[in-house]
Amino acid sequence: MRYYLVGLVSFSIVVVVSAGVCPDGWLHNGGSCYAFIDSEPEGWIEAMFYCSTVKAKLVEVESVSENNFLKKHLQEIGTTANYWIGLSDIINEGHYIWQTTQDNVDFSDWATGEPNDLGHTEDCAEFYHPVSFQWNDAPCSTKSNFICEKSSTSVPDVIG
Ligand SMILES: [Ca+2]
Numbered sequence: 001m002r003y004y005l006v007g008l009v010s011f012s013i014v015v016v017v018s019a020g021v022c023p024d025g026w027l028h029n030g031g032s033c034y035a036f037i038d039s040e041p042e043g044w045i046e047a048m049f050y051c052s053t054v055k056a057k058l059v060e061v062e063s064v065s066e067n068n069f070l071k072k073h074l075q076e077i078g079t080t081a082n083y084w085i086g087l088s089d090i091i092n093e094g095h096y097i098w099q100t101t102q103d104n105v106d107f108s109d110w111a112t113g114e115p116n117d118l119g120h121t122e123d124c125a126e127f128y129h130p131v132s133f134q135w136n137d138a139p140c141s142t143k144s145n146f147i148c149e150k151s152s153t154s155v156p157d158v159i160g
Pocket residue numbers: 032059060061062066149
């Protein structure tokens with residue numbers, strides 16, 4: 001039996017992950033992979049941390065096509081939940097930036113009247129279900145679903 005096992009492991013298993021492929025459970029669009037996290041709603045900061053632990057960022061929506069892709073998926077899965085995005089003015093009130101990259105906001109899709117900083121308590125942005133997932137600012141401590149994003153472009157990764 002021992003010799004049999006040694007024989008088995010002597011075969012080299014080579015797995016090549018080519019560029020443009022997403023991990024299981026992640027959706028591919030453009031140059032990115034997206035994970036829609038709905039199993040454990042989190043506050044915005046915890047959502048940022050969760051995404052970092054899977055080598056991703058809380059989603060940053062830089063274009064109308066990316067925004068449409070994400071909103072369309074939320075419509076398709078029929079969710080009534082809100083989903084955090086990686087946009088906040090938590091550092092500098094009234095100045096929203098994408099928090100992982102610190103990029104300024106070029107494209108935006110705020111719902112009418114948003115961001116309104118309701119009660120001076122709303123510093124974190126979300127896809128807001130009641131308005132077809134346009135963006136709303138909400139209290140960062142609210143526990144919501146969220147979306148992680150990472151690049152789908154990776155160098156070949158040889159395991160084995
Ligand atoms: Ca993006």
